[in-house]
Structures are given as structure tokens and as C-alpha cells.
Amino acid sequence: MNMNFYKMTLKKRIQLLYIFLVVLCISVTGISSYLFAARSIERNALELKQGILNKSVQVMDEHLRHIVVSSYSFMLNDTFTQVMRDVRNNNASHYYQNLSLLQTSFTQLKLVEPLIDTTFLTTPIGDFYSTKDVPNRDDGFAKECGQLVKQQGWNTMWFGSHQSQLFQAKDHVLSLLLKPIVVDNHSLSNVYMVVNMKEEAMRDILVQDLMNNSIELFLLNKNGSQVIRSTSQDVSYLTDPEFSREISRGTGGDFRYTSSQGEDMLINYSALSMNEDWVMVSVQSKSDLLSPLRKIRWLVIGIMGFCIVLALGLSNLLASALLKPLNKLRRLMVEVQSNDLDVRFRSKYDDEVSAVGYRFNRMLDQIQVLFEEVRVTERDKRRFEVKALQAQVDPHFLYNTLNTMFWKSESGEKTDVSEMIVSLSLLFRLGLNDGKDMTNVEQEIKHVEQYLQLQQQCYEDLFIYRIEVGDPSCYSVETLKILLQPLVENSILHGFRDKDELGVIVIRINRDEDMLTLEVTDNGCGMDMAEGQIREGFEGRRQGYALGNLHDRLSLYYGDAASVAFESNIDVGTTVTITIPII
Structure with missing residues (x-):
């Protein structure tokens, strides 16, 4: 039953509950009214009968007293x-x-x-x-x-x-x-x-004051035997010990009695003063007393039936009226499911459903804003990735690399040429990374190694390099691709441009709990660390193009969790440290 109720539509549940409440209220009202009326009639009937019975006892006592007086008068x-x-x-x-x-x-x-x-x-x-x-x-x-x-x-x-x-x-x-x-x-x-x-x-004296044929009067001994024989057919209950005990309790009162046939009776009794062993008893069937209430009972049943039929008719209208805003909201959700984000909920009501509808509108507004942010973010990702790849395949770099390969080929240095071709191929393959934005530290090291080897072939005796990885677990850490190459490029092109002695590039990779540190240090000519010059380094022309793209990509992917720190001294060298969270 519970499962069937849960499977019903909301409209059906509202209709069912509405009908149930109508029937319950009418039933409780009708039954309560009937019981209250029945008890009131029963109480009033007992009080009225007790009054009539007391008068009958007085009449009977008066006749018996007159007989005694007449008898004694006879003796006088x-x-x-x-x-x-x-x-x-x-x-x-x-x-x-x-x-x-x-x-x-x-x-x-x-x-x-x-x-x-x-x-x-x-x-x-x-x-x-x-x-x-x-x-x-x-x-x-x-x-x-x-x-x-x-x-x-x-x-x-x-x-x-x-x-x-x-x-x-x-x-x-x-x-x-x-x-x-x-x-x-x-x-x-x-x-x-x-x-x-x-x-x-x-x-005749006993029954002369009776005005209701449903009431029977008896003159009994307290043991239940009849003083005046009754004309009723079945009076076996008069000799019931329980009945006799009740009428023997005092000089008068009332009680309720159920016969052996299951019939409920209302009993009033009062003892005679001329002979206290004689008790006048009034008996009335409860069903006879409450027979007028049968009309009320049928009236209540009729009203219940009418209200149920009316509730069945009105429940559909009521449920439709209550669910109209909710159905409207549901239709809007279906349209949103079909990628129509321009729909909006409107209602003249100011209720809970309307409150949900207005929150639904705000959610759609937020979704549209988020969609726009995602589009912008994806566009920026693609733009920055293209820039990174463009920086990687810079014409000047390609020109130098291909020119070097040509002269080495002319000079018969076929082994060097083969190595340069392999390095250039690996550089491009690792940079593309199957179209993925993320790589790992091991692949990132391989990528920058290929770049460094190509540059060493192009600029012989210009620099040397070494890569230091503090914790072997760093190799498997995921990171954004093409982070080290722009830093190394900046050291080669700008740090060693006006330097006579051999340049040294040191790449250090370490981790501190949940943070990864990528550090590139060179012994180049250094630069002025004034804030304006650093900003110009990010936003200037060719010399800061790669670093600016690097900074934008870090902000795009990691937000404020990533940082780029510069430490540079003129004629001493430059250290660039990238700190990113380990995901």
C-alpha cells in the first residue's frame, strides 16, 4: 500500500489526501455529534423517567396507605x-x-x-x-x-x-x-x-402515568420476583442476580443493564415507603430510546456520501489549481533540459513554489554566467596553448636550428644532424602531448632536455646545463605542460647574450608536502628587479612574450594557488621559481 502511494503522481496524492481529510472530518463530526446526542438523550431520558417513576411510587404509596388507613378504620x-x-x-x-x-x-x-x-x-x-x-x-x-x-x-x-x-x-x-x-x-x-x-x-394504577409505550413499569420484590405480574412476553432478566443486586443497592437510582440476548436497557428504580421490600422499576430499551437518532445517523451518512462525491469533483480542480505553478516550473525545466536557457519563471503568486521558481531563475542566470566564463576560459586556454606552441616553434629558433643542421650536413657531421632531427621531433611531440594540457614532471624534463640539446648544437660552447630532482616521487607529479622551456629560453636568449664566459643553467625540482617547486637558475647578466621592469618583462615585446604567456597560463589553470618568483642580480644571474599545487 505504501509503495503504491509513493508511485502515485503528486496530483493523485493531493486528491487522495483531500478526500481522506473530507471524509475524516465529516466522520468525526458526525460520529461525535451522534454520540453526544445519544448520551444527552440517554441522560435526559433517565432523569425524566426517574421523575415519572418517583411520582408513580408516590401514587402507589398513597393507595397502599389508604388501604391500610381504611382497614384500621374498619377496626375502629x-x-x-x-x-x-x-x-x-x-x-x-x-x-x-x-x-x-x-x-x-x-x-x-x-x-x-x-x-x-x-x-x-x-x-x-x-x-x-x-x-x-x-x-x-x-x-x-x-x-x-x-x-x-x-x-x-x-x-x-x-x-x-x-x-x-x-x-x-x-x-x-x-x-x-x-x-x-x-x-x-x-x-x-x-x-x-x-x-x-x-x-x-x-x-392500572402502576401504568396510568405512562406516556411512552416503549417504557415498561414493574412492581418487584428486591429479589426480582414480581409483585404485580407483567403482561410482557420476556421478563426473564428480572430474576437475573445481577439485576436484583442493582435494584437492592438503595432506595432509588438508575443503571444500564445488558440482557442475556445482548440488548442494552436503561433502568430506573425506586423503593416504596409503605413497603421497602417492594421496588418500582422502569425499563426502557436503549435502541427504542435512540430510534429517533437513526434519522440523524442516516442524515450524516447521506451528507458524508454527498461530500465524498463533491470532494471527488472538486479534488481535481483543487489539485490542478495547486499544481499549476509547479507544472509550469516543470515545463520550464524540460525546456532547459533541451538547452534553452532563456526561459524564466513568472507567477502572480507569492508562495513557496514561486520562491523556488525565482531561485530557479537565479540559477539559470548563474548558469549562463558560468557558461560564458567556461567559454572564455576555454578560448583563453586554446589561445595560450597556441601561444606556447608558437613560442616553442619560434621562427628564429627554427631558423637557427635548421641552419645549424644544414651546415653540419655540409660538413659531413651526419651524426649530429641525426641527433638534432630526433631532438626536434621529440620536442614537438612532447609539446603537443596528444592535445592534453597536463603532463607529468618526467615528460616535462624530457621536453626541456630536447630543447636544451638543440640550443647547445646551435650555440656551441655557449652554456652547459644540469637537472636536479630532489625527490624521485616528483617524476610522477602532474603539472601543466611547457613550464620549463620558456624559462630556459629566457636564460639563453637574454641571460647569456652579452656574457663572455661559459653560461650555466641549473634546473632544480623539489616538493614540499602538497606543493611542487620548479626552479631555473642561470649565471647570466641579470636584470633590474624594479616592479615596472618586471611587469614590462611580462607584457613587453618578444623578450617577455614567453614569460607573459607562462604567467597567464598558470593563473588560468591554478588561480592564486600558483606563483612565479624572480630573484635577479646584475652580472650575477637570475633565478625564477614556479610553485604550483600538487593535484
Whole structure:
């Protein structure tokens, strides 16, 4: 993947990165907005449900409290008090009379509290109930409550949904078990009152405040069992130990729960004050709660799709606009590659590409200057080389050499003539050096030796010479050609011209680390070392022609690294020292 990305054109990479950034920004914005909205809706829903749940708990508590109050009011009427006196006196003779008297009280109790379905009063002298209800004759109270009444420290006891064993009707009811109020400061034993409430009516109270069908309300024991049976199909999660632990943690709160089927639920719970073991629980599916956000999600996906299509269309225009100056610079480089150095970059922008373009213009200007300098340098090289060769084949030198060869031939000195011809041939061959500007010290010595031998033949008994090489490694050092010959020529033609005694030319070659020294010393007539005369020696006519050319060639090839030093005394001699770097 990385290799493919690197092989793409810059335009394609810009398009790809542009589309990636657009998709990334929209995705991050959309997802963040969705998550923020989802969390806000979830938090608000939990707070709203908790408020509704607390109101439902208050309503349920109020109904239960009213049932308790109505039951105790029943116990405070005179008829009930009279019956309790017979119970205390264990007088069963008035049973039917008391049963008849209590019918009005049972009827009034139902009228006061419509939630009450049946009422059952059990005593040692007999059981009392509304004659409209059909009781069981097989000791239903003992089966239903016999073990519970043996518990200590209770006055009221609540029971969730069940089928009552006290009456033959099998409808599910919720029950309240009460101990009687003390009568005439005497407590009564084995006297209990059971008030059964209609489960259906209690369910209506439970769900009466629901305004959202996606919310379910349950009245549960803290162990998860249902106090009022739910009409929902799957409520198995209510008995989950984890669920039960959550609703048992306190008197109210909320939490998130994931069912065994993987469904996320938002749970609110609140305990009843009339019976703290009963907890009202609100359950809502998170997916149902967030269902309105599906439209937002699809809207975000739609916007992302639209922006991607738009980005695909605009990316080409954007990349072309951004790369236009760069493509222009590229075309100019192609033209420069075709040796057109007159092109120049121009742009109305003042950006990084323009900065590169202007530097490109300056580079072209410098290249043109360098090309011109190279042309001038090459022209000067050729000119100075020609001058050096012209100096080497000076007509006066050739005339003397050929004239000497002629007279020696006439005199029969054929051996000398042959040697002169060989020396002249070698002189020319070494001077040409196959068209190369550079030679080595060994070849340069051979070249000047041939010249010296020819001059000795032309000017017999005029001078002698010797060549001293201090370090044998000097022979292999590369140097500019035809350096020694002009110096030797100057000694022969000018140093020994007016001198009667034998002339001596000494050539010394040494090296000092990375510098090579070529020294030519003669015992000629010498010259005045005034600055003007030295300059005239370089720039004058024939007598300084060779030395001036030598100085120019050294400057051209070595620059300031090379130097020519003169030391001369009149009637004593002259020493010329050339110092050049070893390359």
C-alpha cells in the first residue's frame, strides 16, 4: 500500500489526501455529534423517567396507605369492637349475629377503597367475611398465612400477586395482613385480618402515568420476583442476580443493564415507603430510546456520501489549481533540459513554489554566467596553448636550428644532424602531448632536455646545463605542460647574450608536502628587479612574450594557488621559481 502511494503522481496524492481529510472530518463530526446526542438523550431520558417513576411510587404509596388507613378504620367501628369483646370472652354464641352486623362494615370498606376485592377476618370464635364472597371450608387461612403469622415484630405484612386460598374465586390478588387494634387496652391473639386487592386494578394504577409505550413499569420484590405480574412476553432478566443486586443497592437510582440476548436497557428504580421490600422499576430499551437518532445517523451518512462525491469533483480542480505553478516550473525545466536557457519563471503568486521558481531563475542566470566564463576560459586556454606552441616553434629558433643542421650536413657531421632531427621531433611531440594540457614532471624534463640539446648544437660552447630532482616521487607529479622551456629560453636568449664566459643553467625540482617547486637558475647578466621592469618583462615585446604567456597560463589553470618568483642580480644571474599545487 505504501509503495503504491509513493508511485502515485503528486496530483493523485493531493486528491487522495483531500478526500481522506473530507471524509475524516465529516466522520468525526458526525460520529461525535451522534454520540453526544445519544448520551444527552440517554441522560435526559433517565432523569425524566426517574421523575415519572418517583411520582408513580408516590401514587402507589398513597393507595397502599389508604388501604391500610381504611382497614384500621374498619377496626375502629363499634361493630368490630363488639365482636372483639366476644372474641376476648371466647363467646361464640353471637357469631351469626356478629357476622350479620359486620356485613355493613365490609360493604363500606369496599365503597371507601374500590381497590379492595375481599376482606377476611379470622378469630378463635370463627371467621368473618362478606357473605357475597364464597370462602373455602378447608382451613385456607392456615394454609396461606399459618407460618407467616408466627414471625415476630410485625403489624402489617404485604404479599405480591397470588391466588388467594381464603375464597373459592381464583383471581390473582395482592394481600395485606394486619394485626387488630388493641380493644379496651387488651391485646388479642390469633386474630388477623386479610385484605385482598385486585391485581388488575393495581396494574392500572402502576401504568396510568405512562406516556411512552416503549417504557415498561414493574412492581418487584428486591429479589426480582414480581409483585404485580407483567403482561410482557420476556421478563426473564428480572430474576437475573445481577439485576436484583442493582435494584437492592438503595432506595432509588438508575443503571444500564445488558440482557442475556445482548440488548442494552436503561433502568430506573425506586423503593416504596409503605413497603421497602417492594421496588418500582422502569425499563426502557436503549435502541427504542435512540430510534429517533437513526434519522440523524442516516442524515450524516447521506451528507458524508454527498461530500465524498463533491470532494471527488472538486479534488481535481483543487489539485490542478495547486499544481499549476509547479507544472509550469516543470515545463520550464524540460525546456532547459533541451538547452534553452532563456526561459524564466513568472507567477502572480507569492508562495513557496514561486520562491523556488525565482531561485530557479537565479540559477539559470548563474548558469549562463558560468557558461560564458567556461567559454572564455576555454578560448583563453586554446589561445595560450597556441601561444606556447608558437613560442616553442619560434621562427628564429627554427631558423637557427635548421641552419645549424644544414651546415653540419655540409660538413659531413651526419651524426649530429641525426641527433638534432630526433631532438626536434621529440620536442614537438612532447609539446603537443596528444592535445592534453597536463603532463607529468618526467615528460616535462624530457621536453626541456630536447630543447636544451638543440640550443647547445646551435650555440656551441655557449652554456652547459644540469637537472636536479630532489625527490624521485616528483617524476610522477602532474603539472601543466611547457613550464620549463620558456624559462630556459629566457636564460639563453637574454641571460647569456652579452656574457663572455661559459653560461650555466641549473634546473632544480623539489616538493614540499602538497606543493611542487620548479626552479631555473642561470649565471647570466641579470636584470633590474624594479616592479615596472618586471611587469614590462611580462607584457613587453618578444623578450617577455614567453614569460607573459607562462604567467597567464598558470593563473588560468591554478588561480592564486600558483606563483612565479624572480630573484635577479646584475652580472650575477637570475633565478625564477614556479610553485604550483600538487593535484
